[in-house]
Amino acid sequence: MRSALDVEERLGTNWLNKLGIMILVLGIAFFLAYQLQTLGPAGKVLVGYVASAALLGSGIYFERSDRYRILARAGIGGGWALLFFTTYAMYHVPAAHILSSQVIDLLLMLLVAGAMVAHTLRYNSQVVTGLSFLLAFATVFVSRVSVYSLTAGVVLALGMVFIALRRRWFELEIFGILASYINHWFWLRPIIEPMGSKHRPFPEFVPSAAILIAYWVLYRISHVLRRAENQRQENFSTIAALLNTVLLLAVLKYQSVRPELAFWTLLAIGSIELLVGQLPITRRRRAAFVVLTSIGAALLVAAIPFRYSGADVSILWVMEAEALFLAGAWLGELVFVRLGTLAGVAAAGHMIAVDAAMVLGRRFDGADLSPAPRLGLLVFLIAAAVFYANSHVITRRSQVLGKHWFDRLLMSRLSHVAGIIAFVGLWIALPQYWTVVAWSALGLLLAIIGKRFTIPELRIQANLLGAAAVIRVLAINLGASARLRHVSLRLITIAAVALLLYATSRFTGIREKLILLRISDAYTWTASALIALLLWYELQPISVALGWCLLGLVLFEVGLNRRVPALRWQAYVAFLAAFSRIFVVNFNAELIPGDLSPRVYTVIPLAFVFFYAYARLRQDINVLVPRERSWHVVDISCWLGTLTVAALMRFELNLDWIVAGWAILVLALLAIGWRSGLRVFLHQGLLLACAVAFRGVFHNFYTRTYFPAAGWNGRMLCVGTAVALLFASLAFAFPLRQLKTHTEVQGRFRRLLAVVVNRPDQVLFFLPLLLLTVLLGLEMRSGMITTAWGLEAVAVFFIALWAGERSFRLSALGLLLLCVGKIVAVDVWGLNPRDRYLTFIVLGSALLLVSFLYTRHRETIRRYL
């Protein structure tokens, strides 16, 4: 409620009277400017003066009373304004023209203005004086006729400056600056607007410009001469200083008919501002110095594009910026340094938004992909070097820079700006496929310097440049089909990038910020991925696996020698990729009769590499990190080698001979296992023996044709060979029993596996025995099956005696009993007479022989039991 009353009271007692007096004065001014037949100019002037006197008189009278003081002061202001206008109108307004000399009128106006100032100052009220000035400006505004009528404005401005300085009414001066320039702009409008967009010279151009310059000089002198007592006054002074220049330039631009003068105007005003800023009288006030220096520098920068274009603007701006920066650094003046930095950033913005954008526009649709070394190397790279020097060299040597957090932040950002400029500059200078090489090289350089001088900004930039190079490689260079002296540009550029990334990996890593992030490893991973991708693109499909394997081999060796786990992991991935790829490409290779199979010569080297990796890992087992151990990389390498050979046999050999091929591999693996004492070979041998049995039963034994197999592909030969080889591997299986583990294993399946692995002789005896028995059952004539099995049992018994294995002996006995059962159940009823007696004789002999052997070797057998 209280506040509502306050507002109401303020409105009623303060604002309403000011509005009222303004409207009244304007009304009388319109009256004086209006042509009347009944009242001549003299009459109007008289009316004007009478009205002015009435307002002044009543104002002075009532001002004494406290109650009416506010209203009375409004009346005094209005009276003086009307008096000033009437004096002005005596010469300048045709309807009130009674004076023939402009000089006399001007003197009168000065007299009135002086009296007005002198009188209003008595009240020591900025509002009253300001109101009187406002009204005076308003009257000049409503009745302006020619350019010279604006001289009244100059006179008013002069008066106002005088008062502002005397009374330190700097708010009043802001109002004066606004009024002066806006009044002038309103005067210009009827002249400029009809011209549309094409301005033409007009007669009042020079006087108008002179009046504007006069305003600017007047207010600038005021700014320089004043003494601010507090921060508030300094703030208003700063606003006034900025407004003065901004409005001057705005109105000059509005009336501009010769754009070519803009450069010189800005240069002149900027230089003056800068110089004035350096005057001792100005430097007494820090704020004034900063403001005028900033304005001067800004105008000098702004002047350049009005005369120059393109890269010249960038060069000149960078020069200006550097001049300011160096001056600041030398003089120890932070204002210059900051202004120089800002100008530099503006120059960088221009370089990217204009120069680089133009190049981008040309390159965007592939219309012009030619390099621009002048712009890229001379302009952008030199600018980047200058900014880098400012940020990291000069800052380190300067006494003043780096003390304040803002300056440190500014210099840090300037370094990044330099990085961006260098990044863009290299793209401009070296377009298309070479950009990535340049970026990577710069990244390496920055990483080296960043590490040597501990500059985190450079390390960050190195990482970003590396990332940009990789992205561009993927987007652009991978698709490159151009050649340089018959060598693919894709090969040259991507290989160069990969090598540079490998090199950069040694110098990067931001421990200060990202301790956990293995930036260095990311570099090597990326480089390896790029080389792998490059090989994929450049090589024949069938050679890619070999290429990857070679890459893996080199990475593996380097990783092992230099103790870099990341390189070794990359090698493992390359090995796995190569291994996988043979199943989608190499085994698809077309065979040319009479020619060496491409499958063989592209897959066998892979097995060599895998086995080499296995051997090396075993040799340097202590180098491995825990994760490599927990992932069983050593054994996996060995398995990859064996699986590669087994898979090659699966695809390369005749379908019926695969069992024999695998059986040879079983023999070889067990021999190696026996020689080296390594269990992994035993495991592989056993697994492969199971595969032989599986394939023998499900492939070779299954009737895939109703027609007899031809020659070499006969079941007896293929499976018989496999059986013989498996039996032969028993020679190595027995000694391998010594490798058995005594550790406890959990789980039923694991225990079963442990039993099997600990008794390889059992596996390698029973699997071929099964195959042989079934083979004989399938291949022998029905009449001779029992005979064949009987002979098999005798042979098995001999083996059992040689090996001293009870299980073997029992197998032989079991087989013999099977034969006896078959004779009783089948053969005696179904065989023809010849087969029958032959079967009986052979089986009987076999039983007797076994019985004899049992009797003869009783003691030995008991010893084994």
Next chain:
Amino acid sequence: MKHWLTFILVFAIAAGALVFAQRRRPKASVSPEPLLYLVGDTQRELSRLPVAATRLSDEEEISIGKRIMKRTGFVEVSDKSPADVIAVSNYVNDVGRKLAANAHRKLPYSFHYIPERYFANAFALPGGPVYIGAGLMATMDSEDQLAAVLAHEIEHIDRGHAAERAQLEARMRHLGPLRAAVLLPVAIFQAGYSKQQELEADSEGVRIAVQASYSPEGAVRLLEAFARYDRETEPRKAQTPQQELAGVMRGAMQEYFASHPPSAQRAMKIHELMAAEGWSPRAERDLRVAYIFWHGRATELAAMGKYDQARQLEQRALQVKPDYVDALRGLAEAEFASADFTAAAATYGKLLDKVTPNQDSDVHHYAQALAAADRRSAARAFRSRLRGRPTSPLAGAELSGLELLAGNPQPAQQSELAAARDPNTDPQLTATLGRWHYLAGDYERAQQLLATAAQQRPADAEINADSAWAAVELRRYADAITTFGNNSGQNLAARMGLAVARWQSRQPDAALQDFVAAVQSDSRWDNARWVAALYSPTVAKSITEMKAERERRLQDEERQRRLARGALSR
């Protein structure tokens, strides 16, 4: 030191292999085939024992096959089928029975021909039925090729593939053997089998074909033809890793669902088998029913306007089967269409000699061909050819027409008089007389007769169109345009009639539109001799003019385009 030497050795071996491979450039497609083959082969090996242990009995398999056979939806060939179909069916049966005699399992094998040209497949059902489509047979040129296909399908049955498929599908759908016979779709047997089964069927099929005295080359040539087609339709070789990966993904899907292995691989396997078995090359036998498929192909070519190729194929068919009436008719039509009227008249003559009684349409075309070849001697030749044969009244009308062309109007007048007196006269006879008057240039009379026939048979598009042609000659363009317009859907010539009528009535833009459409749908309009033989000089002249005008406009358009391109480039 030792490990460095080993490293250098291993590196050298791998690098040497790489360089060697790069120089030799062996072909290796990028596809997951080896991997899928490994998986598929192992899966198949694993499933062998369970499938063998639970195999259907022969009786069950035969019963299921018979029931599925009833649901194939294909019409069985019978005595009422066209002669061609019966001939091919019998032939397929003969070859099939010869092959089936060598099959291991003694089942009631039966062979069924599907006479649908777009059915280019063969398939087998459990228990013995084998089907082969006309589309597949049309690609063959020897009996050995047919034997290869049939033997392949026989082996799908003999090796139990079809029964296994039925078993597996029934198990997946939880169906017993009886319900499986009723509910299993035929499509599962048409889709093919696993690659291993297909390769088995190939090799075993070739074996039984060889045992039946067929050449294994038939199978090889057929598969090589398929391989050529595969190459034409196979996707482009990958140029980038991305394309490679996409190809592998696509290949994985295709390979997984693909039934037959690539034809080239199948042909190679058979070559290997031939080498292993030491089979000496043996000449292939002709496909005895090939002429039927040649005629079918010739009919398609004629429909495409390729009359010369059609004539060659028909002649080839007639060399094998001189009495083949369909080929004779096709040859005569092709000869007439290519404006070789003398040859057409001779071929139609042979056709009339072979077919008794003669068909009215053959007689009409014969008369037309004679008239087109020589108007003066046409009547004499016609009379002499048909002397002593039973002929229809229409043949009499054709003879009257030929006499009219030779300058003797009397027979035609008598015929017209007789027709006018008899209210039961066939309107076709009246129309025929009208057409001959049109050819003789008596357009007024032609129009009267054709209009009379059209009144009696208002829905006959041909009579209506012929009436409109006569109206064009009488400059009744509006009537002609209306009539042609109403009948252009049913009568091919009506579109050109519209063009001519519009051209004559000074509507060149619309006329040219119709002209282009008519020429595109029937290339005979481009043959001036054919037009002159069947239509009036006004029509022939109009077509020549329209053709010239179209050429001129096309040249103008081309010139404008060139100018526009020049302006742009400047």
